[in-house]
Amino acid sequence: MAIEENRAIEKSRAIEDGVRTVEEGVRTDFRAEMDYGGYLALDTLLSAQRPISDHHDEPLFIIQHQTTELWLKLSLHELRAVRAHLDADDVPRARKGLARVKHVFRTLTEQWSVLATLTPSEYAEFRGVLGHSSGFQSFQYRAVEFILGNKDERLLQVFRGRPVAQELLAELLDSPTVYDAFLRHLARAGHAVPQHVLDRDVRRAWVEDPALVPVHRAIYEDTAAHWPQYATCEDLVDLEDAVQLWRFRHLRTVQRTIGFATGTGGSSGVDFLKRALDLTFFPELYTVRSGIGA
Numbered sequence: 001m002a003i004e005e006n007r008a009i010e011k012s013r014a015i016e017d018g019v020r021t022v023e024e025g026v027r028t029d030f031r032a033e034m035d036y037g038g039y040l041a042l043d044t045l046l047s048a049q050r051p052i053s054d055h056h057d058e059p060l061f062i063i064q065h066q067t068t069e070l071w072l073k074l075s076l077h078e079l080r081a082v083r084a085h086l087d088a089d090d091v092p093r094a095r096k097g098l099a100r101v102k103h104v105f106r107t108l109t110e111q112w113s114v115l116a117t118l119t120p121s122e123y124a125e126f127r128g129v130l131g132h133s134s135g136f137q138s139f140q141y142r143a144v145e146f147i148l149g150n151k152d153e154r155l156l157q158v159f160r161g162r163p164v165a166q167e168l169l170a171e172l173l174d175s176p177t178v179y180d181a182f183l184r185h186l187a188r189a190g191h192a193v194p195q196h197v198l199d200r201d202v203r204r205a206w207v208e209d210p211a212l213v214p215v216h217r218a219i220y221e222d223t224a225a226h227w228p229q230y231a232t233c234e235d236l237v238d239l240e241d242a243v244q245l246w247r248f249r250h251l252r253t254v255q256r257t258i259g260f261a262t263g264t265g266g267s268s269g270v271d272f273l274k275r276a277l278d279l280t281f282f283p284e285l286y287t288v289r290s291g292i293g294a
């Protein structure tokens with residue numbers, strides 16, 4: 001039989017009157033067992049969009065934020081695991097986690113294009129209902145910044161009225177960052193990480209330490225000898241790049257939506273967000289690049 005004829009018969013079995021026939025084995029009775037919506041708690045998830053204006057575009061604004069928060073939740077979960085894998089000197093697993101978080105941030109960066117369809121005029125129609133609420137009060141975003149090294153104890157006061165958020169941030173403030181965990185791993189692997197780096201006060205934001213550059217230089221000068229560590233350095237740079245691109249798209253979206261107006265959270269707006277672009281998680285991994293091939 002000709003292949004085309006065979007295909008036509010198969011197709012006629014699968015489609016009747018333009019409708020796909022549901023195979024016999026497909027389950028349809030979920031009165032007594034777990035189904036899709038039950039597993040995913042969709043009743044809870046889908047009842048959590050509660051616009052406070054009747055403007056058509058407020059659901060977009062809410063869903064854009066909520067999907068971001070879901071991905072931030074996963075990022076934090078993965079970054080905690082990355083830190084634990086580094087503590088256990090399990091580089092392959094740490095690298096897999098870093099790659100996943102990088103892709104989450106790429107997705108989040110891409111997602112800005114959806115919100116960018118919100119015009120200034122549309123946003124202005126419901127901006128007033130937001131009061132002083134702002135993304136600055138996102139505890140999960142702050143948690144991701146903290147675990148990556150951009151710590152700031154003062155920001156905990158923003159969450160005075162939110163004990164769960166404040167506790168989570170306090171715990172991350174007190175614990176080593178992903179970079180701390182990586183540097184401790186390097187020390188155990190025989191790299192000459194200075195003692196003061198290993199003993200640093202982990203509650204403080206990371207500040208570039210020139211004494212660390214030779215450690216990275218040794219890795220980049222003989223990549224074959226240090227391949228897993230070298231690859232992890234590049235994963236960290238990939239991740240920093242991904243977070244920076246998210247910050248940049250946020251800035252550009254803000255600029256096209258509210259121009260140079262002050263933020264609902266009380267900051268100068270675009271100018272304040274611009275300054276975040278100067279914050280770097282792994283500065284030595286950039287400094288070391290200047291000397292490569294020199």
Ligand code: HEM
Pocket residue numbers: 064065068069115118123133134135136137138141250253254257258262263264265266267268269270272273276
């Ligand atoms: C039209 C959309 C948006 C505008 C106009 C906007 C504007 C702003 C402004 C002006 C700030 C500075 C703080 C302030 O004074 O309010 C800020 C901070 C922030 N926003 Fe947005 N934003 C928008 C969408 C989003 C979305 C979708 C997210 C995702 C969760 C987000 C997350 C954040 C975060 C995390 C900060 C703190 C950044 C930092 O500390 O550097 N924003 N935003």
Ligand SMILES: N[C@@H](CC(=O)c1ccccc1NC=O)C(=O)O
Pocket residue numbers: 065127130133134135136258262263264265
């Ligand atoms: N800061 C924004 C308001 C805003 O975007 C926002 C308001 C409530 C909850 C999340 C928000 N997103 C990011 O800042 C503004 O100044 O228009």
